[in-house]
Amino acid sequence: RALPAAAQRGRRGAQRRFSPKRGPSRNTAPATASKMASEIQIHALLLVFGSLVAAGVPLAVGGASVLVALAGIFIVASVIPMSIFVLNLATLLGLGLGVDYSLLMTSRFREELARREGPDRVAESVRVTVSTAGRAVFFSGLTVLLGLLGLVLFEFMILRSVGIAGAIVVGLTVAAALTLLPAILAILGPRIDRLSVRTVTVEPGSDGPW
Numbered sequence: 001r002a003l004p005a006a007a008q009r010g011r012r013g014a015q016r017r018f019s020p021k022r023g024p025s026r027n028t029a030p031a032t033a034s035k036m037a038s039e040i041q042i043h044a045l046l047l048v049f050g051s052l053v054a055a056g057v058p059l060a061v062g063g064a065s066v067l068v069a070l071a072g073i074f075i076v077a078s079v080i081p082m083s084i085f086v087l088n089l090a091t092l093l094g095l096g097l098g099v100d101y102s103l104l105m106t107s108r109f110r111e112e113l114a115r116r117e118g119p120d121r122v123a124e125s126v127r128v129t130v131s132t133a134g135r136a137v138f139f140s141g142l143t144v145l146l147g148l149l150g151l152v153l154f155e156f157m158i159l160r161s162v163g164i165a166g167a168i169v170v171g172l173t174v175a176a177a178l179t180l181l182p183a184i185l186a187i188l189g190p191r192i193d194r195l196s197v198r199t200v201t202v203e204p205g206s207d208g209p210w
Contacts, residue, residue, distance in 0.1 A: 051192065051193045051194060052194070053188065053191065053192055053193065053194045054106060054110070054192050054193060057102060057106055057181070057184055057185070057188070057192070058098065058099040058102030058103050058106060059095075059098075059099065060184065061098045061099075061101075061102045061173075061176050061177060061180055061181050061184070062094060062095040062096075062097070062098025062099045062102065062173075063095070063098070064098075064176055064180060065094045065095075065097070065098045065169070065172050065173040065176045066090060066091055066094035066095060066098070066169075068172050068176070069090050069094050069165075069168055069169040069172045069173070070087065070090055070091075072168045072172065073086060073087070073090055073164075073165050073168055073169075076164060076165075076168065080164065081157060082157070082160075082161040082164065082165065083157055083158045083161040083162075085158065085161070085162075086161045086162060086164075086165035089162060089165055089166065089169075090165050090168075090169050093166060093169045093170070094169045094172075094173055097141070097144075097169070097170060097173045097174075098173050098176065098177070101137045101140075101141070101173065101174065101177040101181075102177060102181055104133050104136065104137060105129055105130075105133045105134060105137060105177060105181055105182075105185075106181075106185070106192070107133075108128075108129045108132060108133040109125055109126065109129040109133075109185050109192070110192065110193075112124070112125035112128050112129055113125045113189075113190065113192075122185075122186060122189040122190070123186065125185075126182050126185050126186045129182070129185070130178065130182050134177070134178050134182075137174060137177050137178065138174060138178065141170050141171070141173065141174030141177075142174075144166075144170050145166075145167050145170045145171055145174075148162070148163050148166035148167045148170060149163055149167050150163065151163025151166070152164060152167075
């Protein structure tokens with residue numbers, strides 16, 4: 001009788017040690033990291049742009065890129081076995097690149113908008129932004145995409161999954177920055193500086209190839 005009682009006490013102790021109710025689970029770490037990254041991005045964008053509307057544009061592009069990328073990864077995962085960690089990778093990478101590329105193009109758009117006057121200044125500002133900053137975004141994304149595609153050659157599933165998912169995310173993020181973002185900028189126009197939280201003086205940038 002003593003042996004089963006000791007075994008039961010050991011079993012209860014093990015249940016208390018490994019119970020999911022005691023302390024945070026490791027599965028919540030990626031979600032916590034994504035939440036912290038989003039909060040940092042919001043504060044950084046508000047600090048740079050000083051406007052809620054301007055800060056929301058990169059977040060909207062990044063969020064749209066993540067949603068479409070997750071859908072594309074789901075389709076690919078139905079054919080090719082992929083690691084579950086690519087979901088967290090797609091979220092963090094999509095938001096990071098989406099905000100990065102949108103920050104560059106939105107800043108250039110505001111500079112071009114401050115430089116021009118007249119009824120066609122919005123359309124001309126969008127055109128110059130895409131032909132200059134958009135070109136930098138395209139080649140930057142192409143470089144990252146080619147680097148991630150190199151991981152597909154590895155036999156390890158997690159590395160191959162990271163390569164496939166990363167290439168999908170980067171490709172869709174660049175596509176969103178070159179199509180969705182110019183459309184949003186054309187619709188907003190001067191209203192991009194609405195709902196300002198701090199005064200930011202936008203000065204026309206100097207002429208240059210980018």
